[in-house]
Amino acid sequence: MSIDTAEPATGLAVRASGLTLRYGRKTALDDVSLTFGAGVTGLLGPNGAGKTTLLRILATAATPDAGTLRVLGHDPLTGPGRLAVRRRLGYLPQDPGFHTGFTAFEFVDYVAILKELTDRRARHAEVRRVLGDVGLDEHRRSRIRTLSGGMRQRVALAAALVGDPGLLILDEPTVGLDPQQRMRFRELFAELGERRVVLLSTHQTEDVMSLCREVVVIDRGRVRFAGPPAGLAALAAGRVWTGAGREAGALASWRTGNGSYRHIGDPPAGAELLDPTIEDGYLTLVDTPAGGDRG
Structure with missing residues (x-):
């Protein structure tokens, strides 16, 4: 059995080398190598470039055909490492897959249970905290089917924030938001990046300019650029x-x-x-x- 051993804390939260993943004849990722650490890192690329595939691998939702990976000092390609990463991970996919009959509170509480928050009183306090962080205090008892698209995005973000994760992976979190909502999210992401690692996939270059210390551009499954936005x-x-x-x-x-x-x-x-x-x-x-x- 493979044993996962966490590395001592370093400035690098993610180290990927040679990640490759194919779907039939299509190569989604082609020998991708990158590193990033604390703060907000932006991920740019055209539709179909491989961004979501990369995020799914980092979030332990997909497994590469080749390559090595360390996330928060663990190897997520092993069973123990995958579990260790998931315990410290917050993931907001493009389609969160809501059960629309749930209230906002019930949905986030369900995610908190999946994240092994077993003490009911402490878990409910955590659910109220993250819903407050995204500005949904007054809507926590509203059923998800009654919420606007922007509010649903906030519910999904609250679920990703449960448990104060060390790594936050956000796939197009501002899509469908109006300018005021996007500004509120930017403020929140900037604050989150002060205390943890945030990987933000977006088509909004202004989000990268205003938030990110580093930016990675993926095109045709390959890393085309990695460095500061000014570069x-x-x-x-x-x-x-x-x-x-x-x-x-x-x-x-x-x-x-x-x-x-x-x-x-x-x-x-x-x-x-x-x-x-x-x-x-x-x-x-x-x-x-x-x-x-x-x-």
Whole structure:
């Protein structure tokens, strides 16, 4: 039998090397290696890039075909290690799978039971705490089927926060939220990242810019970038310009609110260059084939 031994605490909470997973002929992850530690790390990538597959592996909901993994000092590819990780994990999947007949309190209480909080009084206090943290004090007795999409997201986040997990994995947590709700969630994620490891998968580059110390970009099942957000923006340095009309040869080109066009790609001679953003760097990266220049 394989015995899992926790490593001494270090600055790295996750170490993955060579993770590969295939579904039939499709390669979802292709030799993915990465490390990250305390704070909020953003995960960016197009739909179908492999982000959710990676999160499911880190959350012990899927097993890779190849590669090694350490999460919070444990090996989740072993039975004992998987159990140890789950005890310290908070996971918010894209589809939490609510039982809509439950109230918000009942759903989070059910998750707390699964997390082995057996003392009823202490467990209920914990459920009230996390529901309060996400602003659902007044709705904890409401049935989930009566809640808005944003409130359901908050219920799912409260369930992920039960037990004060050391690792929090959030898969598109702000999808479907209005700007005010997204701002509230950002404030909460920033606070959570001060005390634990948070991995945030999102399509919102502004979330990455405002929250994340590090960012990982996955495209076509491979890690294309890992580093600080400023480093991602720098990939587009000298490749963003403005003009009066659309440029046919640009990687991306769109009309801005003031009527001018913003372009990403190879600027023509004499073009008025602009300071790149994280979104510019991201678009430059994912529109360039892996392992080579544009052709």
